[in-house]
Amino acid sequence: MSNENPTGKVARDAAQGTEQARKVLVTGGGGYIGSHTVLSLYAAGYQPILVDNWSNSNPVVLDRLETLSGMRPMHYKLDLRDAAGLNEVFTNNEIDSVIHFAGLKAVGESQHMPLEYYDNNVVGTLNLLSAMRGGACSKIVFSSSATVYGDPESVPITEQASLRATNPYGRTKLMIEEILRDLSASDPQWEIAILRYFNPVGAHASGSLGEDPNGEPNNLVPYIAQVAVGKLKQLSVFGDDYNTADGTGVRDYIHVLDLAQAHLSALEVLVPEHGCKAYNIGTGRGYSVLEVIKAFELASGQTIPFEIKPRRTGDIATCYADVAYSKKALNWQAKFDLQTMMADHWRWQKQNPKGYSE
Ligand code: NAD
Ligand code: UD1
Numbered sequence: 344m345s346n347e348n349p350t351g352k353v354a355r356d357a358a359q360g361t362e363q364a365r366k367v368l369v370t371g372g373g374g375y376i377g378s379h380t381v382l383s384l385y386a387a388g389y390q391p392i393l394v395d396n397w398s399n400s401n402p403v404v405l406d407r408l409e410t411l412s413g414m415r416p417m418h419y420k421l422d423l424r425d426a427a428g429l430n431e432v433f434t435n436n437e438i439d440s441v442i443h444f445a446g447l448k449a450v451g452e453s454q455h456m457p458l459e460y461y462d463n464n465v466v467g468t469l470n471l472l473s474a475m476r477g478g479a480c481s482k483i484v485f486s487s488s489a490t491v492y493g494d495p496e497s498v499p500i501t502e503q504a505s506l507r508a509t510n511p512y513g514r515t516k517l518m519i520e521e522i523l524r525d526l527s528a529s530d531p532q533w534e535i536a537i538l539r540y541f542n543p544v545g546a547h548a549s550g551s552l553g554e555d556p557n558g559e560p561n562n563l564v565p566y567i568a569q570v571a572v573g574k575l576k577q578l579s580v581f582g583d584d585y586n587t588a589d590g591t592g593v594r595d596y597i598h599v600l601d602l603a604q605a606h607l608s609a610l611e612v613l614v615p616e617h618g619c620k621a622y623n624i625g626t627g628r629g630y631s632v633l634e635v636i637k638a639f640e641l642a643s644g645q646t647i648p649f650e651i652k653p654r655r656t657g658d659i660a661t662c663y664a665d666v667a668y669s670k671k672a673l674n675w676q677a678k679f680d681l682q683t684m685m686a687d688h689w690r691w692q693k694q695n696p697k698g699y700s701e
Contacts, residue, residue: 366389366392369384370444372444376543377400378408382547390417392417392436396420411551422467441484454511460511472526486540487537499627500664501667510657531618533619536613538621539664543599545684546690547687554688567636568691570647572696574696578636578650592660593660625666626666630681634681
């Protein structure tokens, strides 16, 4: 474990009063969604403390966060499976609450290396929860996914829809959800929010924070962005024979900044009597692959060459959220439209054609 927090920065933070701010431990805080949430936490007056093993992210993000927020994030280079290291973080800091992003997230990879996924995601979470108990911290917001709904019986999907994961990655999310529900049932002191994200896209409006996938992207928008910037030749559209308006898959894309804000709302509503609750985090509206391509072309002024290919194994036709419950219970609602998501994603890609590794 290492902790870089230069003395000068600590003094400046203290001078700005952040020593009194609520400390929020952000696991996976160096990653795509985590880094945007760290920025939103600063803006709302919290003191984020990052824990990341940098397995799928780049410490350059710390410089970007410092430039954008004026604060050098306090951070630990630490794997969640390092139980002793994690306990030390809780001993050395008065952590008020945890936002738990850290995890591996590639569906295809999880099918090839299930043990690594169960170890990283499930064992990592068990360690985290044990360390929280030891450190007397009982508030947690967990990054789940719409993948826990599998192939839904109907859309829009409510939080009451049946849960059934179809791959090891999804099963780690479902297992962690079950662990959290059991924990809440065992001890009413726990305050738990499970956020089921739909399809996060977009980037910070400055263009200096964004998604930086390792290798060839699996997800639609990062793939399109890399085609637009000339890194990849053409997009494969996986199937045009679905039962949707234009035959291509329909998803609920949500701006990463709206997603970040949902975590703040979730932190605010955490109270013991709520126990463990799950919330859909989407816009409530679906767009097809062809609609997304068109919106990206408009935002970027680039033509996206594509070819229709067979369906991708495991894909579903349509997935979008019923957001009525999260709107009401979290007092939160997505603000950004598809065009803004694409414009922001493009700005990030254009300014950082090689991601953070330039
Ligand atoms: P990301 O890979 O950019 O961020 C995850 C971060 O966790 C990375 O910085 C990685 O280095 C770190 N990490 C992974 N395992 C770790 C471990 N054992 N110890 C310490 N750090 C570790 O991913 P993201 O897109 O920001 O996703 C964040 C969370 O949201 C993940 O749990 C993911 O499953 C979930 N989620 C993401 C999406 C999406 O499309 N991006 C959709 C639904 C749910
Ligand atoms: C994928 C994951 C899901 C995860 C979600 C997070 C799979 C099978 N599922 O879902 O578990 O929670 O990301 O965002 O990986 N598409 C193309 N060409 C591409 C890439 C995608 O046509 O190169 C299509 C897909 O068929 C789909 C849509 O674009 O219709 C969105 O795909 P993607 O971004 O991968 O998200 P999901 O399939 O929703």
